[in-house]
Amino acid sequence: MRNWFTLKRSGLAVVSLVFALLLFLTAKTVAYNGSSNRINLLTETYTHTLENVPIDIKYNSDEYFISGYSYEAEVYLASTNRVKLDSEINPDTRQFKVVADLTKLTEGTTKVSLDVRDLPSDVTAEVRPATMTVTLGKRVTKNFPVEAVVNEERVMPGYVYESASLDVSDVAVTSDENTIGQIARVIASLPDETSLSKDQVKESVTLQAVSEQGTILPAIITPAKAELTVNLRKLTKTVPLVVELTGQLDSSLSHINYELGFSEVIISGSQEALDETDRVLVTIDISDIKKDTRKTLTLSAEGVKVTPEVIDVKLKVTKK
Incomplete structure (x- = not known):
């Protein structure tokens, strides 16, 4: 009997040992996976x-004038620190800048490197x-007179170009x-989108320095803008x-009998x-007229605008 209890206890001990071993291995695996996940989270790289x-x-802007260059660039940022990356993405909190250093260059056309400066640690660019x-x-720097230029092909039908004037006569032009x-x-x-479709068009425009062939040349013009006034005349006829x-x-x-409010009108349109x-033509339908009547009629003619657009007509009947 004692031997049977001894064997039973031994069997239970073995089972307990195996179960404990399984629990230990499971815990180690979970711990390893958790640690691995934490490592992955810590080493994740964010980009933008x-x-x-x-x-x-x-x-040296006092001595040189520069031209033919790009004003902007594209920057690829990477970091494991999301907060720092977001700070550099936002232009209001950004520390880094893209720099082209020409201070050691002399006259001529040169290819220069674009460098990123003041970049925070943990961020690459x-x-x-x-x-x-x-x-x-x-x-x-040299002074030039300013000329008003109007493309008459952009004058809308019904108008003809008459004159143009500026509030600036001379400007200082700086270039190489x-x-x-x-x-x-x-x-x-005037900009291309400006419509020349009324008696007077007035707009502030950017001045441009151009070559004999009409090519826009790089220059700083002072003042940079002028008010351009274009006078048009409406084509009309009575x-x-x-x-x-x-x-x-x-x-x-x-x-x-009929009596018109007026006998002539002004028409406007293309020449x-x-x-x-x-x-x-004023067309009056008399089919329903049996007594003295007043009518208001719309005036129109093909291809032109009529002014005024309506007319009052008095109709006086004579009975048999």
Whole structure:
């Protein structure tokens, strides 16, 4: 009997040992996985691409004028610190800047590297493109008269260009020596989206230095803007009104007399339409007229605008 109890106890001990071993291995596996997850979280890398990052160009602006360069670059940021990365993404809290250092360069066209400076630790950056081309020239300033330029093809039908004026007559133009020599004139012109469809168009416009061929040249113009006033004349013509009675005269009437509020109107439109229009027809339907009546009629003619647009007509009947 004692041997049976001994064997039973031994069996239980073995089972307990195996169960404890399984629990131990399970706990180690969970602990390992948890540790692995924490490591992965700690080493996760966050990235972000910034577009249109301004380039800080360092050069002697008193001696040189620069042209032919890019104003902005793309920057690829990476960090394991999400907070620091977000701070660099936000332009209001950003510390880094993209710099092109031209301080050791002389006149001519050169390719220079774009460097990222003042980047916080734990954040890396890559500039795209890594270089830019820039031209340095001797800085020169010269005065030029300003000309108003109006593209008459943009004048809407019904108007004709008459004149243009500016509130600025002369400007100072700064550029490099070579470009100053290419400037033929400084112009003030309206943007393409501006509609020339009223008697006077007035707008503040950006001045441009152009070559003999009309190419816009790089330059600093002072003042940079001018108020351009374009005067247009509306194409008009005075024509008579011609009355036409339509419909069947009522059997109780012998005739109907009419009296117009006015006898002439002004028409406006393209020159071709004006040339083709020599009168405006006033059509009066008398079918339902049996007594003295007043009517208000709309005036119109093909291809032109009629002013005024309505007319009052008095109809006086004569009975048989």
